[in-house]
Amino acid sequence: DAGVTQSPTHLIKTRGQQVTLRCSPKSGHDTVSWYQQALGQGPQFIFQYYEEEERQRGNFPDRFSGHQFPNYSSELNVNALLLGDSALYLCASSLGTELNTIYFGEGSWLTVV
């Protein structure tokens, strides 16, 4: 049983560019959440998707957007990249809001230069 898979694992982008990160949830999970983890910090909640809708959002600007597909996979898009967007982006899946079922992927390391 595959866990949460994310792609790409590492990428480098230039300031002002746009990036798309992808996530496939654990089998049987229908809810996907995205987190940003800056170096030396704990992860911060970006948003959560359920039934292809954004259910809740953390304190992130509109440059961060997402999408959930009918097969429950998800994308995170970040526009107009800033140096401060450099971080590890973690995807997590769960069964609805039952966070006792949450699983995290290995993350996508984004460097903005």
Place this chain on the structure above:
Amino acid sequence: GIQVEQSPPDLILQEGANSTLRCNFSDSVNNLQWFHQNPWGQLINLFYIPSGTKQNGRLSATTVATERYSLLYISSSQTTDSGVYFCALTGGGADGLTFGKGTHLIIQP
């Protein structure tokens, strides 16, 4: 929003030692969990423990929700226990997890 404080921020121990990691939180919370982040960045669930005590091998955790703290105990530490330990929870109507800053644990052989 909910405040989560973890202590100590850093901990260096010899193999075989025991340790206690603490998580304090500022309000009534739900879904309190402990995670271990390995050097490659993946977060591994250790305990889902909104209240009470649980044990899994050399690890155990206790949450006293009325006093707003949780403790993670690691006994007979091994070098593979090294990494960052995070406490995370939900509260204040938020569905997303709020994480502490973590405890960076180094176990030396």
